[in-house]
Amino acid sequence: MDGTSSPGLARSLFLLLVVLLSSSVAFIEPCDLLYDQAVQAFYKGDYGGVVRSMEGALHSYAQVRRSKVGCRLRCEDQHPFDDDDAAAAAVAELRFFDVVLRRSACMNGCIEDKLGTQSMHRVSEDVVQDFHRRIPYNYLQLAYQKLKQPDKAAAAAHTYFQANPEHVEMGQNLEQYKDLQGVQEDHFVDREARPHQHSFSAGVRLYDQGDYEGAIVLFEEALEEYYKADVECRALCQGPQRFEGHNHLLYRYSLHELISVFRCTSLGFLENLVKRERCLSRKRWGCPSQTASEASGMDMFGRPFHLHGRLCREAGGFVVKAAWYLRRHKQELELLLIGSATMGVEFSEGQYWSSTGGREDSNRIPSGTDGWMEYVPISEKKNVSVMSPPQLREGGPLVYDSVRLVQNSIALNGTQRVLLDAVISEEECSDLKHLAHTVTMAGDGYRGKMSPHTPNERFEGATVLKTLQYGYEGRVPLRSARLFYDVSERARRIIESYFLLNSTLHFSYTHLVCRTAITGQQDHRNDLSHPIHADNCLLDPEANECWKEPPAYTYRDYSALLYLNGDFEGGEFIFTEMDAKTVTASVKPKCGRMVGFSSGGENPHGVKAVTGGQRCAVALWFTLNPLFRELERLQADEVIQALDSQAQSQWDHGLHINPKDEL
Incomplete structure (x- = not known):
């Protein structure tokens, strides 16, 4: 070509x-x-x-x-x-x-x-x-x-x-x-692999075998298929973003959209192909050691002037075209770094790809790898998971004077558990419960299922961002919407401090949720409101194990439940052994009470049936990995900053009073 x-x-x-x-x-x-x-x-x-x-x-x-x-x-x-x-x-x-x-x-x-x-x-x-x-x-x-x-x-x-x-x-x-x-x-085929991945993997095998003639054909084929995939990827990435109606955030979040678009493509893959093409050009035809772009000269858009030699031109063309894409990527990266510095959004370009095209990740396999592989035996997986257990600590400050320690891990018969009272006041409980009656929707947070865990109860929920949107639109008091945001931050700070964490605890998901007993379906109930489970692994009671693997939310590290009321029947929160049967501790919800715990298999838990009334709580999950921060929370942070700036501006404007106006 x-x-x-x-x-x-x-x-x-x-x-x-x-x-x-x-x-x-x-x-x-x-x-x-x-x-x-x-x-x-x-x-x-x-x-x-x-x-x-x-x-x-x-x-x-x-x-x-x-x-x-x-x-x-x-x-x-x-x-x-x-x-x-x-x-x-x-x-x-x-x-x-x-x-x-x-x-x-x-x-x-x-x-x-x-x-x-x-x-x-x-x-x-x-x-x-x-x-x-x-x-x-x-x-x-x-x-x-x-x-x-x-x-x-x-x-x-x-x-x-x-x-x-x-x-x-x-x-x-x-x-x-x-x-x-x-x-x-x-x-043994990867049904989701793209054509360029198949060609690249096959080319690597020929390259390693010394078949450079065959390898260069496959690498060139991979490049052409990659360009098509790049077009498709960019078209998909450049769609509407979810800003939940907050138009005043669009400008700032255009940066997040750009990051999504620019990071959508796997340019490390291109870099590997460019290096291999250059090497193969020299091995195949004895081409000059300079890169194609160095030999020809390129303008700021990566367009070539001339290439040296007729035979080198064929391979060099692929390199030049790839170099054009790489130059564009570098220009996009430069814009991202400028935008990040200007808008105060953290962004860094990682080295995602290895020399063989695989992710720089001990668990990552290059997509498109077909044929038999050495799949890691289950025994080796278990050994890896127990090699370096994390250091667990607790008993740190409760941050707020009103908060009272009720039970620690020892009293709750486990590890990394805590029960606290007076995290919020009666008035705040009342405000949040009234808020829940307005903003929560049946099935929200449960894939639209009104009764996700039991047919005998109805579940309703709302996120922080949705609640702030309602407040911004005047559908609920903005003060109440802001309270939900502030209370969840209060809970995060308490959990982070009490468990003496050395790094920042980030929100993974925040949910205002109510579960209501369905009238006429409570006689002779023997099920749970929420079955026994762990928050970051798949509980296997028969094997007495908890597998930290998808579809579990493996990135969750700590969990907390802040209760808004106690005027209902049943609904006790329970901890169990790994067998999901032996109850080790039971917590009766009431206003301002919060139970916090680490999210792993050491803390299986569930909720007993709510047989009468409505049980409301703020459910919170946290992560120590900033890559898994809750996107809606980041957007909610922006809403709060915008509201605070607006309020400060109005206050400052009110201070500019002409003394004569007071006369």
């Missing part, structure tokens, strides 16, 4: 391919509906139904993704930004918004033509995360196993393991599949 071709060619080819593939798309059933049907079928033992619905969900998810990419690229081509408008700044600015609005209208029409009503395909963030973490393949692996289809089970298990290599049970299953009759090495 000619190295002087425009990088936009990959975009055009990809757009044409997407349009051709998606032009005949008929009605597509929503992926979240199919996913839910598959999960329900799994628990009913209908494994054929699991396969039909889950494969349909994966197909629907991919179709929607492809259609959105095609529509966005088509609308960008139909409504481009004209460079000529820069001659007149005012006109250029108007032209910019004109193009943005026309693209938006084009997008809406295009997507509805292909997918139907857009609202049908708006899925919750929980479902999106499940697909990103490849949870559907876990269900498929088990279903195919039950249906005696080990080849398909192996493919599903291998695909899941690529994204979840810490899943010890899956690793054990894969080792067993390798020994099954009829299962071959080519059955």
